[in-house]
Amino acid sequence: MDLVGVCRAFVSVSERGSFTVGAAAARMSQSVASRRVAALEERFGEQLFERTSRRAVLTPFGREMLPVARQLVQAADVLLHEAEAAKRKPWRLAVPGICSTAGLAHLVAEARGHGVTLDLRVAAPARRLELIHAQQVRAALLAVPADEATWSVPLGLAGVRDPGVRRVYLETLRVGRSARGPARRIWIQPEDDVPHIRDPLTRLRDAVGLRPAQLVAAADLTTAAAEVLCTSDLLLCSPAQAEELALKWRPIGEIALSRGFALAAAADGNPQHLEGRLGGAIARCLGAGAEESRTLAGTVEGAGA
16 A cells, blocks of 8 residues: 555645545545545455535544645655755765866766766875865776776876887886986876875886886876977876877887776665766766777777888
C-alpha cells in the first residue's frame, strides 16, 4: 500500500467534504480517490467517511485519524521538496588547470543534461587535495599514480621542431664537452609536478647524465610554453596540449609516464553518483578519451613516415 498516497486522498476528501472535489484537488480521478480511501478503511478495519450522494462526512474514527494522516502527508511533501533541493544543489568540483575552456564548458553543459549543476574550481594538484580535505568543494579530480587512476592521460615531450623520430630519448639531450649553446631543458608544468611523475623523471635525468638544470618545474604552463616556443627546449605534456600549442609531440623513449586522475568526494558527496553520470565527459575534458588515443596514434604514425 502506498501509505502516503492513500493518506493524501483521505486528507483531501476530508478537507473538501466531497470525493469529486477532493480528488481534483489532489490531482487524481474520483475513482482513484475512492479506491485509496477504501483501501485505507480496509486496512484500519473502520470506516473513515459516512457517504451520501453529495457529501463525504468524517466518522468519529475518521476525525481521530485525520490529524495524523495530515502530518504524514505534510512530512512527505517536505521530504520531496528537500530531495529536489538537494538534486539542484551545485556540485563544487575542483578540476586541474590543464582542462581547456572549451572542455570545461562542455563538461558543465553535459552535467546539466543529467540534472547536475557544476560549480568548477580550477586548482593545482596539492590545492585540490586541500580543498577536498577542508570540504571547501564537494568533489575533486585528484592527481594519482596510474595504477590508482580512473582516467589516464599519456605524457611525452613536445617542441617546436619535428624530431624526426618515433620517440625522444632523454639521453640525446646530454650535453657533450664540445657542445655550444645552452643545454636543452625539459619543462614540467604544475599539474605534473607531483611525486609519481616528477620523481621517475628526475631519476631518469640523473641516470642518463643530464644536468640538474635541464629539468625545470615551471610556475605555470604559460611560462613553460613560452620558453619552449622561443627555444629548442621541450615541454612535458599530453598530445592534446601539444596540439593546442602547435608543438610536435613524441613519447619518451626510456620511460612511460601518464597523468592519473581519480574522483574523490567530501563527506556529503557520492563520487560514484557523479562518476556514473559524467565519467565520459570528465574523460574528454581531461583528454583521456578516444579522441586522445586517435591523436596519439596519428602522431606516432606520422613520426614513422
